[in-house]
Amino acid sequence: MSVPQYSASFSFFSFQFPSCLFLFFIIIVAATSSSPCLANVVTNNGTRRHRQLSVDYYAKTCPSLEQLVGSVTTQQFKESPVSGPATINLFFHDCFVEGCDGSILIASKQGSKELAEKDAEVNRELRVEGFETVRKAKEAVERKCPGVVSCADILAIAARDYVHLAGGPYYQVKKGRWDGMISMASRVEPNIPHANDTVDQLIKLFNTKGLTIQDMVALSGAHSIGFAHCKHFVTRLYNYKGKGQPDPNVDPKLLNALRMYCPNYGGNMDIVAPFDATTPFVFDQAYYVNLQKKMGLLASDQALVLDPRTKPFVQEFANDKNKFFQAFAAAIDRLSLVGVKRGKKHGEKRRDCSMHS
Numbered sequence: 001m002s003v004p005q006y007s008a009s010f011s012f013f014s015f016q017f018p019s020c021l022f023l024f025f026i027i028i029v030a031a032t033s034s035s036p037c038l039a040n041v042v043t044n045n046g047t048r049r050h051r052q053l054s055v056d057y058y059a060k061t062c063p064s065l066e067q068l069v070g071s072v073t074t075q076q077f078k079e080s081p082v083s084g085p086a087t088i089n090l091f092f093h094d095c096f097v098e099g100c101d102g103s104i105l106i107a108s109k110q111g112s113k114e115l116a117e118k119d120a121e122v123n124r125e126l127r128v129e130g131f132e133t134v135r136k137a138k139e140a141v142e143r144k145c146p147g148v149v150s151c152a153d154i155l156a157i158a159a160r161d162y163v164h165l166a167g168g169p170y171y172q173v174k175k176g177r178w179d180g181m182i183s184m185a186s187r188v189e190p191n192i193p194h195a196n197d198t199v200d201q202l203i204k205l206f207n208t209k210g211l212t213i214q215d216m217v218a219l220s221g222a223h224s225i226g227f228a229h230c231k232h233f234v235t236r237l238y239n240y241k242g243k244g245q246p247d248p249n250v251d252p253k254l255l256n257a258l259r260m261y262c263p264n265y266g267g268n269m270d271i272v273a274p275f276d277a278t279t280p281f282v283f284d285q286a287y288y289v290n291l292q293k294k295m296g297l298l299a300s301d302q303a304l305v306l307d308p309r310t311k312p313f314v315q316e317f318a319n320d321k322n323k324f325f326q327a328f329a330a331a332i333d334r335l336s337l338v339g340v341k342r343g344k345k346h347g348e349k350r351r352d353c354s355m356h357s
């Protein structure tokens with residue numbers, strides 16, 4: 001087993017898998033752990049959509065915004081590629097709780113009764129690299145255009161940059177979000193999907209955000225990059241649904257490989273495995289191809305190929321990368337409009353993204 005250096009923060013293992021050289025990463029990481037304004041439109045499922053966000057929103061007030069954020073994301077991606085999945089996941093968790101309003105970036109106040117979103121249990125796993133990307137990008141932007149650009153917009157742009165840097169589609173980001181004034185840990189749990197959710201539960205949750213089944217399957221393609229801690233899939237390896245057997249929908253070789261690193265009891269809580277065991281740093285359609293081979297990591301990933309409502313999209317995206325990219329770009333555009341805030345009455349422009357202004 002060779003252990004080449006990839007970056008100082010993690011080890012890289014490779015071994016023979018099926019017949020070809022199969023690269024498998026196991027990374028040990030420190031666990032890091034409104035009311036609508038006039039322009040908002042309330043859709044029939046209760047989510048708020050904003051019509052006035054625009055691609056050139058900062059054309060006059062901060063024309064170099066995208067380059068400023070881009071210089072940070074490019075550098076971060078070189079130094080620490082996990083910044084990509086970390087930031088994309090951060091963006092998703094931001095949008096699903098209180099909307100895409102940077103509320104996930106707020107730090108809990110000492111002595112306050114209610115913790116901020118960031119400190120909800122499921123968010124404690126979010127990697128620090130995502131927060132660092134936004135912090136650094138915001139600093140660069142504040143130097144050039146003080147007090148103008150919201151943290152929420154910076155997060156949306158950074159997530160797009162990383163999708164593209166990892167080999168995924170480039171899409172235009174609409175801007176004009178204001179930062180939210182509410183960040184409560186108690187709002188997180190019911191709004192974030194879980195690895196053991198059924199397809200029914202997932203469809204319902206995405207629907208409450210105004211997202212379709214196709215959007216959900218396309219957005220799940222973000223699991224083409226990134227990693228998950230053992231606790232999210234360990235029951236699949238040993239005692240699926242309490243039956244004392246592994247999940248029959250895990251490929252036997254993947255099962256053995258995952259069992260090596262994720263023991264049933266007493267394993268290292270910081271160990272993570274890649275969602276896409278073939279190309280974990282490349283944003284491509286391999287995630288869907290792998291689902292067809294029983295090589296999904298989470299039960300919720302694998303379930304997408306088992307349910308007749310989601311399976312046709314998995315097949316379509318597995319067969320056609322362009323279709324996946326188009327659907328992903330359209331879906332993340334819709335995601336990025338969820339619960340957007342505008343104006344002083346409902347939002348703020350923070351200078352330090354971790355503190356209300």
Ligand code: HEM
Pocket residue numbers: 082084085086088089092125126127193194195196197202216219220222223225226227228229230232298300
């Ligand atoms: C469909 C329902 C989804 C479920 C059940 C789910 C669940 C999870 C779980 C359990 C993890 C691992 C967390 C950890 O161990 O640190 C994770 C990671 C991740 N998720 Fe999802 N997720 C879903 C949808 C999405 C969506 C819509 C996106 C983005 C558009 C996304 C992007 C990511 C990324 C990029 C990572 C890797 C993070 C990293 O490596 O730092 N997920 N997800």
